[in-house]
Amino acid sequence: MSPRNPYNRKAGRPKPDHLPTREEIAKGVKQLRRDGSPDANYRERSLALHGLICAKCAREFTWENRRQLTVHHIDGNDKNNPANGSNWENLCIDCHEAEHSRGLLGDYLRGDD
Numbered sequence: 706m707s708p709r710n711p712y713n714r715k716a717g718r719p720k721p722d723h724l725p726t727r728e729e730i731a732k733g734v735k736q737l738r739r740d741g742s743p744d745a746n747y748r749e750r751s752l753a754l755h756g757l758i759c760a761k762c763a764r765e766f767t768w769e770n771r772r773q774l775t776v777h778h779i780d781g782n783d784k785n786n787p788a789n790g791s792n793w794e795n796l797c798i799d800c801h802e803a804e805h806s807r808g809l810l811g812d813y814l815r816g817d818d
């Protein structure tokens with residue numbers, strides 16, 4: 706029995722010639738961003754506008770851990786994304802959670818649904 710029996714070969718799944726390089730991945734990500742809806746970009750815009758710092762506790766972030774810095778919509782409407790960033794607040798995940806639990810509790814106490 707030959708180990709190179711062609712019938713044992715898995716068809717239809719050619720191996721890629723090479724793995725994508727960092728540059729190619731970055732290019733793909735950029736492409737995705739450009740093709741995304743304008744709203745999908747508000748996060749990056751808010752971070753660029755307000756800086757990598759939490760508006761509440763002033764914790765600073767770096768390019769590497771900036772995923773822990775989130776964008777809060779001050780009026781609670783995530784469709785309201787003015788270009789000047791007036792409805793955005795950069796909050797670390799802890800402050801963001803606190804902000805929302807306070808808001809929910811407030812609604813609850815007021816009897817709003």
Ligand SMILES: [Zn+2]
Pocket residue numbers: 759760761762763764796797798799800801
């Ligand atoms: Zn914070």
Ligand SMILES: [Zn+2]
Pocket residue numbers: 776777778801804805
């Ligand atoms: Zn929020």
